[in-house]
Amino acid sequence: MSGLYDWPEKYGDPTWFLHNRFGMFIHWGLYSLKAKDEWIMTQDKISKTEYDMYLQQFNPDLVKPEKWVKQAKKSGMKYIVFTTKHHEGFALWDSEYTDCKITNTAYGKDLLREFVEACRQEGMKIGFYHSVIDWSHEHFTIDGLHPQREDENARNEQRDMSIYQQYLFDQVEELVTRYGKIDYFWFDFSYGDRDWGWSKGKGPDDWKSEDLEQLILTHQPHILLNNRLGLDRGVYTPEQYQPAEPLYTPEGAKRIWEACQTLNGTWCYNPNNLHWKSSEMLIKLLIDTVSNDGNLLLNCGPTARGNFDTRTLEVLEEIEGWINFHSEAIYGAGSSSFECPQDCRLTQKGEKVFIHIFSWPFRTIHLKNFSQKVKYARFLHDYSEIPVKTFEESDVFHHDIPVIGNNETVLELPVIKPDHVVPVIELSLE
Incomplete structure (x- = not known):
């Protein structure tokens, strides 16, 4: 990899990432049943006891991870970042450390293993999204983002963040030891700058980020990491907006970055969110991103039954139609120093x-x-x-x-x- 990039030596070689340029993000979990927003647990202030109802209702009878992967490949994506666990705490693998997991639903199988196997079958690079937040864990301390922030009976005196930290480490270790080679670990997210007066946000000290990184790199030294552990390093991941030019450090080194975009206005499946980006807009976002040395990570949210809805498939098919003829200008390409013609x-x-x-x-x-x-x-x-x-x-x-x-x-x-x-x-x- 070129020394022009600001990249920690202890992370893996990002050459494949810089070449592939286009990936699929998949947000999927219990929140897909509500079909509104992946933050619905805190937006509606739903307690864990109430939220457990969705664990009993979750039955994705149409889910076939191989279909997701084949569709991503057809549409020109070269890697997929899949949600292992979002802020709600629902694990999409058979974790030993929680009962809030997909093997305790009617589906009954380790979906993450099926997803990984499907990716390997199609030669797709594998990324794991993992939230360091967990609103279902009894020791995750209550702050201004927590669903129980206004619950007078929920007290931090009964919670021990060190117990949660161990839980976080245990689950991450499962993810990096059970599924073979993982190419990209995508954390979400630190918010230490938030201050509600009665509570403050959480950052790298709360996650023990340095030690968490070391745990991952010990098992998977080749892996790429993003920048959301609060350590200001790794792949920079802006979401729902586009940098207008290549990104540099104050010292003049290039930053590796990835624009995260949704198909409509939400990350999870929401049939009532009609803010759909046209295929033309998305193709132009991909081009614009690569012209500024970035990657595009385009999100698709399956329904609670596990399939991509018709509108998603239509947009992906239109992207496929363009990239089939123009991939040479995307994969392995980046910014140019020449003066760009008008429009x-x-x-x-x-x-x-x-x-x-x-x-x-x-x-x-x-x-x-x-x-x-x-x-x-x-x-x-x-x-x-x-x-x-x-x-x-x-x-x-x-x-x-x-x-x-x-x-x-x-x-x-x-x-x-x-x-x-x-x-x-x-x-x-x-």
């Missing part, structure tokens, strides 16, 4: 520069300040050649193509836009 984005891989055309221009694209000569240009979707004209200082006007600056390169386009959401031109440089 376009640039990605680059070695001596190949890719122009992603967000708004179709009339007849020409002007390349300014290109320090290397364009040897050949073609569309990616059909490999049809694009004429390239280079104008020297003596050329002020050439036929009917206006030349704005000296040593300008002009690509001559058809008037009619190709039938692709974002057409891509590949430039081979000399």
Whole structure:
């Protein structure tokens, strides 16, 4: 891996991550029964006793992890980050340390093992999402995010955070020792900056983050970690917004980052959240992310029965239609130092520069300040050649193509836009 990146030496090699660029996030748990929000337990202030009802109701009769994985692969995703346990405390594996787990539901099987096996069958990189928060655990101390924050009978005097810490470590150790090689461990999340007056948020001291990292790396030294243990290192994971440029440390090193986006406005399945991003918007988010040296982790929330709903499948199919023709401009690509033409984005891989055309221009694209000569240009979707004209200082006007600056390169386009959401031109440089 290039030394240009700010990356802890003790973490694994992120080369595969920087190459793959596109992953699927899957949020799934008891909250899928409520079909509103994965934070519903605290939003509605539901106690553990009340919430246990959903453990009895959980029966995903349509769940087939191999279908999730095959769909992700078809849509161009190269890795999947799957929720092992969200803030609600429901474990999607057969944990020895809790009764709040999928093997105690009507499903009765270790879904995480099935998911891991499906990923390996399809050559998919494996990521585990794991929340350091657990609102169902009797020793997780009550703070301003806790569902029982207004319950006068729930007291922290009866809770011992050190017991919860051991529980956290025990479950993480299960995850990194039972399922073979895991490529990416995605923690969620530290909130030590929160202060409600009567309580404060939790951060790395509460999770014993340094020791937790060491536990994981002892068993899986190759693994990648994200930045949400509060230690300010690992993959930076902004969610629901896009950095507008490559990210750097104050010392000038590049940061490895991953934009986390939903299909609509919620992370879990919610049929009433109609804030759907169009496939065009999502394709452009992927392009925009890669053009700024980032990865896109796109979330899909299965229903409580375990299947992807029709709208999700439609969007994924439309993304598949684009990436099947344009993957060369995404995998292994990153930002370009060349000046980007109007209404376009640039990605680059070695001596190949890719122009992603967000708004179709009339007849020409002007390349300014290109320090290397364009040897050949073609569309990616059909490999049809694009004429390239280079104008020297003596050329002020050439036929009917206006030349704005000296040593300008002009690509001559058809008037009619190709039938692709974002057409891509590949430039081979000399």
